Amino acid sequence: MNIVVCIKQVPASSNVKVDPVTGVLIRDGIASKMNPYDLFALEAALSLREKAGGKVHVITMGPLPARQVLMEAIYMGADDGILISDRKFGGADVLATAYTLSSAIRSLETPEEPVDLILCGKQTTDGDTAQVGAEMAEYLDLPQYSNISSLTLSEENPKALSVVSTLGSDILSASIDLPCVLCTDQEINTPRLPSYLRKQASDPRMNELIRVLTLADFKDSDPAHYGLNGSATAVERIFPPDKNDEHVFLQGDPRESAQKLLDLLKARKIL
Ligand SMILES: Cc1cc2nc3c(=O)[nH]c(=O)nc-3n(C[C@H](O)[C@H](O)[C@H](O)COP(=O)(O)OP(=O)(O)OC[C@H]3O[C@@H](n4cnc5c(N)ncnc54)[C@H](O)[C@@H]3O)c2cc1C
Structure with missing residues (x-):
C-alpha cells in the first residue's frame, strides 16, 4: 500500500506572539515540533504498512526548517519525506494549503505507483481549523472520513479499509474504498517512539530521503492557484x-447560574 501522511510543523509553545502590523505569527526564535495529532496518523500508516506492505511517505508544506519534522517521521519509520517549500506558497489560507498538498500528491503520483491512502491528523494545534483533510479529499475527488478511531484492512475486500469514526456519542462503522483520505483521532493508537538506531544512522544518508518540491515541480504550476493569490480568505x-x-x-440553582453566566457574557460583549 502506498500511503502519504500529511504532517505539519507547529510552534512548540502556546506563547507565540503575533506581528501587530501584518497579523502573521512571529515564528523566529520559537521552537517547533510535529503537530501532535499527526503522530497518530503516522503511527496508523506504519502499522498498516507492517500488515499490508508498501511505503509510507510523509509530506509537509512549510519553510525549509520544516524538514526537521520529516526527519522525525523518518526516525519513527517513514520511508521518505517530501518538503513543499516555495515563497510562492507563502500566505496560503486553508483552501490554498489543501490545494497545494493535493497538487503535490498528484504531481508525485505515477501510473506504476498511485497513492492508495492519504492520512491526516484530526487538526493542528496552531491553525486548528480541522479542514485541510476534507478539503484535500474534495480537490482529489476521493472519499473521506474524519475522526477515525479505528482503522483495519478489510477482510472482505483487499481494495477497502474498515474504519470507525467517533463523533461524540455517535459511532460510525464503515468500509471505505481505496484510494481515500482519512483524518485520524487520538484514540486510534499510541504512537511509537523514534528509533535511536535510525537516528544514529542519520546524516548524510537520512537527509537524502527528503526531497524538496517547489512550484516548478508541480503539474499545475500556475502561481494564481497558490499562496496569497490562491487564497479565498484574508485575515483582517x-x-x-x-x-x-x-x-x-x-453556585446554586442551575437555571439561575445559567442566566447569570449569560448576563456576564453579554456584559463583556462576548455574546
Ligand atoms: C488568510 C490566511 C492567511 C494565512 N497566512 C498564513 C501565513 O502567512 N503563514 C502561515 O504559516 N500560516 C498562514 N495561515 C494559516 C495556514 O493557512 C494554516 O495553518 C493552514 O491552512 C493549515 O490549516 P490548519 O493549521 O488549520 O490545519 P488543520 O485543518 O487543522 O489540519 C488538519 C491536518 O491537515 C494536515 N496539514 C495541515 N497543514 C499542513 C501542512 N502545512 N503540511 C502538511 N500537512 C498539513 C495535517 O495532517 C493536520 O493534522 C493563514 C491562514 C489564513 C486563513
Whole structure:
C-alpha cells in the first residue's frame, strides 16, 4: 500500500506572539515540533504498512526548517519525506494549503505507483481549523472520513479499509474504498517512539530521503492557484485574547447560574 501522511510543523509553545502590523505569527526564535495529532496518523500508516506492505511517505508544506519534522517521521519509520517549500506558497489560507498538498500528491503520483491512502491528523494545534483533510479529499475527488478511531484492512475486500469514526456519542462503522483520505483521532493508537538506531544512522544518508518540491515541480504550476493569490480568505485582524486571572464562581440553582453566566457574557460583549 502506498500511503502519504500529511504532517505539519507547529510552534512548540502556546506563547507565540503575533506581528501587530501584518497579523502573521512571529515564528523566529520559537521552537517547533510535529503537530501532535499527526503522530497518530503516522503511527496508523506504519502499522498498516507492517500488515499490508508498501511505503509510507510523509509530506509537509512549510519553510525549509520544516524538514526537521520529516526527519522525525523518518526516525519513527517513514520511508521518505517530501518538503513543499516555495515563497510562492507563502500566505496560503486553508483552501490554498489543501490545494497545494493535493497538487503535490498528484504531481508525485505515477501510473506504476498511485497513492492508495492519504492520512491526516484530526487538526493542528496552531491553525486548528480541522479542514485541510476534507478539503484535500474534495480537490482529489476521493472519499473521506474524519475522526477515525479505528482503522483495519478489510477482510472482505483487499481494495477497502474498515474504519470507525467517533463523533461524540455517535459511532460510525464503515468500509471505505481505496484510494481515500482519512483524518485520524487520538484514540486510534499510541504512537511509537523514534528509533535511536535510525537516528544514529542519520546524516548524510537520512537527509537524502527528503526531497524538496517547489512550484516548478508541480503539474499545475500556475502561481494564481497558490499562496496569497490562491487564497479565498484574508485575515483582517489576528489578536491574542487578553489574559487575566479573574475567576467567577456561579453556585446554586442551575437555571439561575445559567442566566447569570449569560448576563456576564453579554456584559463583556462576548455574546
Ligand atoms: C488568510 C490566511 C492567511 C494565512 N497566512 C498564513 C501565513 O502567512 N503563514 C502561515 O504559516 N500560516 C498562514 N495561515 C494559516 C495556514 O493557512 C494554516 O495553518 C493552514 O491552512 C493549515 O490549516 P490548519 O493549521 O488549520 O490545519 P488543520 O485543518 O487543522 O489540519 C488538519 C491536518 O491537515 C494536515 N496539514 C495541515 N497543514 C499542513 C501542512 N502545512 N503540511 C502538511 N500537512 C498539513 C495535517 O495532517 C493536520 O493534522 C493563514 C491562514 C489564513 C486563513
